[in-house]
Amino acid sequence: MPFQQTGIPGLLIYEPKVLGDHRGYFFESYNANTFSAAGIDYSFVQDNQARSVYGVLRGLHYQLEPYAQTKLVRVLEGRIIDAVVDIREGSPTYGKSFVIELSADNKLQLLVPKGFAHGYAVISETAEVMYKCDNFYHKNSEGGIIYNDPALEIDWGIDLKDAIVSEKDLILPKLADVQHNFIFNS
């Protein structure tokens, strides 16, 4: 099975199979059948890509229902610490965070269901990150949590004094003060 559990229901790690030969390598970075075969059915409608320098921290973000997005996150160049927080009302792991290093080398992908706040910090000189999502961008439904909320206990892998953060992200609330409308479905 190319999917690994994380201890948080629905949050999965996907590792594609890379086929090498004398030319380089080839891999299916996404295949809807591979996901369906594991009972995971999403229809991804948008791919986003961002380049960032060392220390850039983007997040933590989500879109409210009915615009919530499942995200499939991976790294095309460099290395990041990818972080999520479960904010589904009624989830046994509500408020719990999870971090994983994603890189162009390890080619791991994090499948982040609806009802999670998501963000990442760049720990290489530069990084190029890409994610697929199953719902379109909807600016007015964006929400977020401040990255340095101590309740989240996230180790971003950088000294937070060096963090390069957008103005929008610097004024996000703490988890305890956040507005969201996600319900956990077991």
Next chain:
Amino acid sequence: MPFQQTGIPGLLIYEPKVLGDHRGYFFESYNANTFSAAGIDYSFVQDNQARSVYGVLRGLHYQLEPYAQTKLVRVLEGRIIDAVVDIREGSPTYGKSFVIELSADNKLQLLVPKGFAHGYAVISETAEVMYKCDNFYHKNSEGGIIYNDPALEIDWGIDLKDAIVSEKDLILPKLADVQHNFIFNS
């Protein structure tokens, strides 16, 4: 309009809008709505990614009907000469080739409809190429045309004596001898 015509019906160049800020940049590398708005409706089910060294030439390939694939090709790192040949019976441009340089810098994407043979040559030290497709891989329906068929008049941007080609691709037939079953729909 983010789409440019190429002179071959249905073959389009897509240029996403890149938004820069102090962190780096962000862009929607794919958005189904952007395509729908231009009357282009595909449901992409598989993403493929390949790394290659300088001189690697992959192609020219297609899958026969009913497994034919629309491909949306772009480059994540490095530079390639991307080439296609129109092999749709009844097309006003049947047998005509088209080449374009795709690179991580120019971020252009080539939308290759069903009924084209497709391939590329790497003109940078290494290149990472990705493409989306709207039909799954189906090994037994693969077809191809030999890259150096003079009838195609393709300038691959490399000295063909240096071309690194798979064994499978070295024995492909010329266009005149090729089996295919694509019909042009105007």
